[in-house]
Amino acid sequence: MAVIKCANCGTTVNAEAEGCPDCGADPRTGEGAAAGLAAVENCAGCGTSVDAGTERCPNCGADPRTGEGGAKPGDSPQIDSG
Ligand SMILES: [Zn+2]
Ligand SMILES: [Zn+2]
Known part of the structure; x- marks a missing residue:
């Protein structure tokens, strides 16, 4: 069974897989990573973590x-x- 490395995160992935099991991106292009990995920042008003x-x-x-x-x-x- 051939394996390749995910172009996005480097995880070893089945060459026939459509998506990386680790990051969800297309392992051949590195595109399409799961939106859940979006950056997070803290609200300047109350400090709550919010999507960037x-x-x-x-x-x-x-x-x-x-x-x-x-x-x-x-x-x-x-x-x-400050
Ligand atoms: Zn990946
Ligand atoms: Zn807030």
């Missing part, structure tokens, strides 16, 4: 990159510059 591409924090509703826009009336804005 998301526009709003699911916890506080703010923009995760700036921490602004959260639905917190009466809360004085505190921006940590």
Whole structure:
């Protein structure tokens, strides 16, 4: 049985496999890796882990990159510059 190395993660994969069992990408091209491996960042407003591409924090509703826009009336804005 022939095996190849996944072009994306290097895992040894059955040459006839359509997808790498480790990362889900096409082992011949390295493309098509599972979306679940997307980068994660912490919301600047509340610190919750959110998908790096998301526009709003699911916890506080703010923009995760700036921490602004959260639905917190009466809360004085505190921006940590650092
Ligand atoms: Zn792989
Ligand atoms: Zn948040």
